[in-house]
Amino acid sequence: MGYLxxxxxxxxxxxxxxxxxFTSGEGVTFANRWWAYLVVVVGYVASFVLLSVTLSRGVPLGIAYAVWAGVGVxxxxxxxxxxxxxxxxxxxxxxxxxxIGGVLLLELGAKH
Incomplete structure (x- = not known):
């Protein structure tokens, strides 16, 4: 369940x-792109909360962070x-x- x-x-x-x-570029201001800023903030907060839940479900920190960062990049x-x-x-x-290879090796080498 942690991997979900x-x-x-x-x-x-x-x-x-x-x-x-969408928050950058010529002519971009907070007033005309407030929705993009909202998506960014909500997305990052949700991501860190979900990452924390992942850890509480038994996924090791090193593995969770490597997969999170690698797949994200x-x-x-x-x-x-x-x-x-x-x-x-x-x-x-x-x-x-x-x-991708590095993330796979970290995951495959982990004790489950």
């Missing part, structure tokens, strides 16, 4: 981080590439593969 909360924590963090893009990078048309080099793709 971890997945929800990751999703909340990815949404919050993605919406940071990869997901935001892919979303940035797909949605915002940001450039993704072969070196960055290699980095994504290494992050």
């Amino acid at each position: 909360f971890l997945a929800l924590a990751i999703a909340s963090e990815v949404v919050a981080t993605t919406f940071l893009k 990869v997901a935001v990078t892919i979303i940035s590439w797909l949605v915002f048309k940001e450039f993704l080099s072969w070196m960055q793709i290699g980095g994504i593969v290494l992050v």
